[in-house]
Amino acid sequence: MRSVTVVVRSADGRVTVDEHRCAELPDTDGESADVVVVVEDGAPSWSRLLDHDRELASAHPGALVTLIACGPDLALVRLGSPAPGGARRTNTTRVWPVYASILHALTVWEVAPH
Numbered sequence: 001m002r003s004v005t006v007v008v009r010s011a012d013g014r015v016t017v018d019e020h021r022c023a024e025l026p027d028t029d030g031e032s033a034d035v036v037v038v039v040e041d042g043a044p045s046w047s048r049l050l051d052h053d054r055e056l057a058s059a060h061p062g063a064l065v066t067l068i069a070c071g072p073d074l075a076l077v078r079l080g081s082p083a084p085g086g087a088r089r090t091n092t093t094r095v096w097p098v099y100a101s102i103l104h105a106l107t108v109w110e111v112a113p114h
Contacts (some may be wrong), residue, residue: 004035006105018105020064020078035100036066049076056095064107067100075099079107 008016020034037058040049049068053076056066066078075096 004101004104006101008105012106016108020104020110022097022104024102032062033060033062034062034064035097036063037069037097037100038067039069039096044070046076049079050072053078065100065104067096067103070095076102079103 002022004020004022006018008018017057021032022035022037023033024039025038029044038052038056044052052068053066056063056068057078060066064080068076070076077100
């Protein structure tokens with residue numbers, strides 16, 4: 001598990017600094033992570049991804065962001081609630097932990113008082 005700091009600056013000059021703990025599973029210290037990233041091997045079905053997301057939500061109830069990567073350009077993302085979010089795409093490989101940390105910062109930024 002590692003500590004991550006993300007700075008978000010809005011067009012109107014607001015600045016939010018988000019500090020959180022990110023675990024790329026399997027990680028023995030991942031229970032206290034704010035961001036959890038898992039890489040699925042092969043091409044899992046959406047049904048299997050949803051089951052895996054529910055398992056992660058149960059095992060890591062404090063995680064604000066969970067991301068299950070399915071290769072370099074597809075992931076299932078959950079923001080906050082136990083229900084899974086939408087799939088997101090990127091063109092760059094091996095950036096899912098960075099992407100998940102940015103999602104965490106943006107989620108905190110949206111709920112923080114302005």
